[in-house]
Structure formats: C-alpha cells, structure tokens
Amino acid sequence: MDDVMADATGQFINFYEKEFGVRVSRESLNHKAEMERFPENHDVVYSFTLRKDFFRTMAVNDHAQKVIKELNQKYELFIVSSAMEFPNSLPEKLEWLKEHFPFLHWKQFVFCGRKSIVHGDYMIDDLPHNLETFNGEKLLFSAPHNLQFDQFKRMNGWREVGEFLLK
Amino acid sequence: MDDVMADATGQFINFYEKEFGVRVSRESLNHKAEMERFPENHDVVYSFTLRKDFFRTMAVNDHAQKVIKELNQKYELFIVSSAMEFPNSLPEKLEWLKEHFPFLHWKQFVFCGRKSIVHGDYMIDDLPHNLETFNGEKLLFSAPHNLQFDQFKRMNGWREVGEFLLK
Numbered sequence: 001m002d003d004v005m006a007d008a009t010g011q012f013i014n015f016y017e018k019e020f021g022v023r024v025s026r027e028s029l030n031h032k033a034e035m036e037r038f039p040e041n042h043d044v045v046y047s048f049t050l051r052k053d054f055f056r057t058m059a060v061n062d063h064a065q066k067v068i069k070e071l072n073q074k075y076e077l078f079i080v081s082s083a084m085e086f087p088n089s090l091p092e093k094l095e096w097l098k099e100h101f102p103f104l105h106w107k108q109f110v111f112c113g114r115k116s117i118v119h120g121d122y123m124i125d126d127l128p129h130n131l132e133t134f135n136g137e138k139l140l141f142s143a144p145h146n147l148q149f150d151q152f153k154r155m156n157g158w159r160e161v162g163e164f165l166l167k
Numbered sequence: 168m169d170d171v172m173a174d175a176t177g178q179f180i181n182f183y184e185k186e187f188g189v190r191v192s193r194e195s196l197n198h199k200a201e202m203e204r205f206p207e208n209h210d211v212v213y214s215f216t217l218r219k220d221f222f223r224t225m226a227v228n229d230h231a232q233k234v235i236k237e238l239n240q241k242y243e244l245f246i247v248s249s250a251m252e253f254p255n256s257l258p259e260k261l262e263w264l265k266e267h268f269p270f271l272h273w274k275q276f277v278f279c280g281r282k283s284i285v286h287g288d289y290m291i292d293d294l295p296h297n298l299e300t301f302n303g304e305k306l307l308f309s310a311p312h313n314l315q316f317d318q319f320k321r322m323n324g325w326r327e328v329g330e331f332l333l334k
Binding site (some may be wrong): 078080084085087088090091094095105106107108109110111112113114117118119120135 | 245252258261278281286
C-alpha cells in the first residue's frame with residue numbers, strides 16, 4: 001500500500017511541513033533511506049506514522065484505481081501491506097481501502113509483518129527486502145527511496161504496471 | 168487464532184449466556200456449523216463478533232502458550248488469522264497476542280481475509296476450507312464445528328501438536 005497504492009511519501013512531506021514549516025521537495029528525497037530522508041528531526045518523522053489519520057488520509061497514487069480494477073478482473077489479486085508495525089494503521093488502512101477501492105473485497109486484504117509468508121505469481125512492492133523472499137516474479141514499484149536498486153524489474157507507476165500485466 | 172489459540176467457542180457460550188440467560192453446553196455444539204450451533208437467535212450470535220472486547224477477552228486454549236513458545240524456537244512461525252471480516256477485531260487481536268504471547272514478534276502476525284495467499288510447511292487450522300488451499304501439510308485442530316471432517320490429520324489440542332511437531 002504505502003508508496004505503491006498510496007502516496008506515503010507525499011503524506012510525510014505534508015506532515016513535515018505542518019510540523020516544521022518547511023516544504024521539502026519530493027526530488028530531494030531521492031535515493032535516501034526511508035527514515036533518513038528528511039533534513040532533520042528523524043525521530044519526529046518516524047512518529048508521524050503513529051498519529052491519527054496518517055494512514056487514513058493518504059492520497060491515492062496516479063492511475064492506481066483504474067489499473068488495479070482491471071488487474072482485479074484478470075488476476076486473483078491480493079493487497080498485502082506491512083501494517084503490523086503500526087497498530088493504529090490497521091483500521092485506517094482497511095477504511096482507506098474500502099473508500100478508494102470499493103470494488104475489492106475484504107477477503108483480498110492481508111495485513112502482515114513480514115511478507116515472506118505470501119506467495120503468488122507476481123509481487124509489486126517498493127521495498128527490495130519484500131521482493132527478495134517472494135517466489136514469483138518481482139516488480140519494484142519506483143519510489144524515492146528505491147531508485148538506487150537495479151536488481152529487480154522496475155515499474156515506473158501504475159501505467160507501466162498496466163502495460164506489463166494487462167497486455 | 169479463533170478456536171485454535173483462543174477459545175472462541177467458550178466466548179460465544181459466555182456472550183450467549185449473558186444475553187439470553189441460557190448456558191449452552193460445549194458438547195451440544197458438536198458437529199454444528201459455526202453460525203447455526205446455538206438453539207436460536209443466530210443473528211444475535213453473529214453480532215457478538217462486532218461487540219467491543221469479544222476478541223480481546225477470549226481465554227487462551229490449554230497448553231497453547233507452552234507449545235507455541237517451543238514451536239517458535241524450532242520453526243519459522245507465523246500466526247495467520249482471518250480477521251478482516253471483523254474490522255474491530257484487528258486491534259483487539261493484536262493486543263491479545265501481545266498480552267498472551269509476548270515472546271512472539273509483530274513481524275510474525277498476519278491478519279487476512281482468505282488464507283490461500285500464505286504458504287509454508289505446516290498449517291494448523293480449525294476450518295477445512297483454510298486447509299484445502301494450503302501447499303504444505305494440513306493439520307485440523309479439533310473444535311466442535313469440525314468433528315465431522317475426516318480428510319485431514321487431526322490434532323486434539325496443543326499437547327498433540329507438540330507431540331507431532333516437537334519430537
């Protein structure tokens with residue numbers, strides 16, 4: 001979900017601006033590890049994830065709804081999210097999915113810790129360590145924090161996912 | 168979790184007694200489908216799952232803590248629970264696990280809809296439809312609602328699980 005379906009990076013930028021009055025550009029975060037990408041106040045940035053509505057109010061990434069709706073017609077689709085680290089995210093992520101992806105069923109949702117437990121034909125993920133343990137084809141969804149990795153097939157946004165998996 | 172690690176059946180019996188003043192015996196529920204096992208008021212019984220603390224206050228099944236602690240030392244262990252149908256259960260199940268199984272890490276928890284997405288060497292479950300889609304060895308954990316099934320290896324309680332998987 002985060003930085004694949006949902007604009008987690010944009011949410012961090014918004015919360016950072018509200019907290020410190022500084023608007024950080026999306027480009028300045030490129031190639032930086034998730035928790036060290038802001039100029040300072042890293043502990044506070046991490047704590048944003050514990051605040052009410054952080055996960056609930058994320059924007060949907062471009063074209064995610066359209067492409068996922070079509071994927072859902074062609075494939076047996078699951079949404080697998082590493083949510084367990086942030087207990088407050090569990091109900092918020094569920095509500096977020098129901099609002100923005102009403103065509104998905106709760107039977108398709110998986111909130112977990114480690115993703116090594118899931119298997120399938122394709123995994124689309126922004127984090128290399130999630131892809132590494134997957135049995136099927138691994139697709140790295142581009143995000144500022146993963147631009148330095150080149151060992152996986154890269155998907156630059158949902159349109160590219162659609163071109164690759166729906167043709 | 169429900170009727171494997173946690174005494175879900177006992178919780179239904181307790182809530183039924185509190186609501187209708189009738190103490191149903193555990194044995195009277197044998198061989199009956201989950202949602203038709205009480206004498207009447209089936210819709211109300213189902214709605215117990217939506218009440219606050221239904222999942223949070225379940226008793227731990229006998230010997231579950233000791234055996235799971237030992238399994239956790241020998242195996243890569245995951246707790247996979249069909250929780251997504253009951254949104255309120257998500258935080259409650261997480262708190263329940265942290266209270267009763269403090270030796271487990273959140274990275275080991277999976278709250279899902281369908282369990283067909285997970286794979287592994289062994290699955291211990293009380294519901295045949297969860298076992299049917301599993302790739303590894305399927306172990307049916309005895310519960311009143313599954314005594315009529317005989318297509319899976321049966322585990323009568325956690326001591327038997329320990330004898331089978333820890334020897």
